[in-house]
Amino acid sequence: MLQHIEWSEGCFIVEEKGHKGDQTGADKFGKHVYANSYQPSQCCVLALAVHLFACPERGAGGKQQLFFGTDNKDRFGRIFRRVIKALSKEEFCLLSCIPEDIGTHSLRKGSSSYALGQVNEPTPVSVYLRMGQSLGKLKNRYLRRTLNASHPIFTARVFSADSPIDKLRGVTVLAIRASPVCGMKATGIPAHLAVAKQVNELRREVTSLHKEIDGLKTGLAVKLPNQVAVKVVSELRQHFVVNGVAPVSLRDLDTRMGDLRSTMATEFRSILNDMNLTHTTTLSSTSSEQQPEWQSWSWNDGKLLHAVSKNWKFPARANAKAIWNLWFFGDRDSKIRPYRLLNKQHDISTARRMIHSRVSILMEYLEQLAHEINVLPTGVSRIADLPISTADEVSAAVFSRMLNN
16 A cells, blocks of 8 residues: 555655564564666666556555555466566576576575575674674674673673663664775665666766767768868969969959059049040049959869859850950850950860850951041050940941941
């Protein structure tokens, strides 16, 4: 019944009335049952909790029997026989006995029988004291046989008469004290349980370390090559030198040309302001026109960045006006720089290089023709330096003259 069970100091205590030392049941006697966190399959506390959850009616009111049936010994015997029959030959070899030699025994008597049956067994008195067995006058005989007769302890009144011993029986106070030799403190828990707990903790730490190491290995195998490749490419682009000379990329050329164009526009503006020329407005608008931000692409071919995408092809069927705009001013929608700045060997595919050469010759002829017919504004020598609106007027005049020729 639940009324005979109480929870105290981390264990539940099963109250029993009457035992061999108290046949009348005058004293309250309780068996302490602790949880077994290392082997849940053998934990009595967990088993009781599962039983109460499975059969809640057994715990209603606290006055119902926790287990069904009336013959507990017969039920225990049947369960024990099933366990013995399920054992294999290898397990019987570990037990060093046959099934007929196995029988039931109380835990306290069984452990004492095992301890007293060892070759280097402890003294019987220490075993009896450990198991809480009544010794009667054996304590007195043990002390008198073990200690010297002149020992001061025998002068105490407790050994001069048996009546004080009977009065003090049952009121002995046990204290947890440390050993003066090694300094170890008795905890009441067997040493092997503490060692097993530490071993389990070490195993968990080793398992977590293994997982962490595996994660690091995976990260190194997957991420490290990409990171190293990116770093190497970046360093090569910054410090790459051929025959002692650092190569100049298209981006460097664009940057230098942009700086040079800004410097020249500033100088021209200053000169024109001083000379009060009529073309100040035209040059000012030309220099202040916002330059588009051209884009570069990587083809993953181990070379520097390209001015066009990998699948881009030089136009083969565009009209002359479209090629004029693309050649001098680029493709602003696709962010491709003017085609005159493209590298024939680096950016143009092999199949379209002939077309690029023909367009290059044509554009040089048209620009030369613009100089001959004097359609360029004063102070401007290149069509690429003109605003798009002015360049359109120049292209119309140049194309008209070319058709007339």
